[in-house]
């Protein structure tokens with residue numbers, strides 16, 4: 001961090017989603033990959049341990065780089081006793097690894113923290129059953145913990161309902177490339193949430209030598225190949241993936257910065273007195289949470305790019321304005337936008353984010369309850385939040401984290417309104433951003 005001419009400069013942490021995918025793709029490869037910039041956090045530790053339990057060798061070097069020796073497309077499970085995979089609190093680890101192990105041989109037990117056992121996985125399991133896996137549920141059907149037994153992914157034509165999580169699609173795509181035959185994966189149900197995370201999966205699969213063809217339905221009802229990079233959101237029945245059997249190829253790769261965890265600092269720039277600049281973020285990133293820039297700009301913040309990175313400062317004239325925004329594609333930045341909205345001069349309406357209720361906590365209710373404590377006028381809707389201007393009460397306040405990293409990280413932005421939140425479990429940030437509090441000191 002450097003401070004010069006009232007500008008605070010911060011290096012963005014590594015992308016959580018791309019780190020998960022890079023280590024998974026490397027672990028499915030034949031041979032050794034060297035990855036740089038891989039996030040160090042509790043969620044990543046769990047993904048790496050799960051991959052080790054399937055036979056991959058993963059070593060973190062003293063320079064922070066990660067060396068992965070893969071399993072050549074066949075994760076190895078147990079024969080007399082299932083391989084043990086503890087996904088802890090990480091939905092990404094749980095859903096992506098469930099796909100990955102289905103491509104293996106043997107049995108795998110997937111379990112996690114109590115909240116993980118309340119986060120669904122039934123829609124993914126149903127498709128994997130059609131592709132040859134057998135699930136034995138230990139608790140409630142459709143939720144971890146469970147034991148998955150498999151002799152590989154058969155291939156064929158299947159459909160997945162991605163209305164509650166895109167992670168089901170990502171898990172299936174990663175697995176299908178190790179299948180015996182081509183898999184044609186369609187989308188069923190009413191909607192597809194969090195589409196940009198599917199694009200991140202497609203990006204990493206292409207990088208590791210297993211490109212996926214994506215087809216869209218034309219006006220005559222025929223599926224034709226399209227450039228998946230141009231898809232902004234997929235529509236059930238209209239988008240289809242064609243995954244041919246392939247071999248993940250080991251490689252050296254670098255992980256880019258994380259737009260979700262950058263959002264707290266960018267929002268602090270918009271609501272504070274000094275601009276904040278972040279380096280390490282790609283302007284052309286496929287991460288959906290890059291939307292934070294457009295949202296802050298629409299609220300009136302000053303946004304600019306230079307060779308040093310992206311800079312966000314408070315509005316030049318007047319106060320921040322409210323915004324009306326569908327956040328189906330970028331759920332993780334809803335808490336950030338909600339806290340900025342509480343400091344704006346007009347109404348904000350956030351919609352499209354019903355899937356926030358099945359994250360590490362019910363984030364719609366969590367944000368409503370905690371923002372209300374400081375005087376914000378917040379209504380929870382089925383799929384979002386409505387926030388109206390109201391005077392906020394400065395001073396210290398006890399706040400709940402709900403054990404969910406994004407709740408304290410986002411509520412910290414209230415410090416720019418003279419509020420000092422005191423959190424019950426501040427350490428929960430280590431899920432995705434163990435150095436958050438240290439870095440936050442720099443913007444105080």
Ligand SMILES: O=C(O)C1=C[C@@H](OP(=O)(O)O)[C@@H](O)[C@H](O)C1
Nearest residue numbers: 017092164165166167194197332
């Ligand atoms: O695939 C991923 O890396 C993720 C997908 C998103 O989940 P959903 O698709 O369940 O919304 C996001 O919320 C999560 O933090 C990371």
Ligand SMILES: C=C(OP(=O)(O)O)C(=O)O
Nearest residue numbers: 089090091092093332359
């Ligand atoms: C929802 C999140 O992660 P996951 O689904 O991997 O638990 C998150 O990081 O906000």
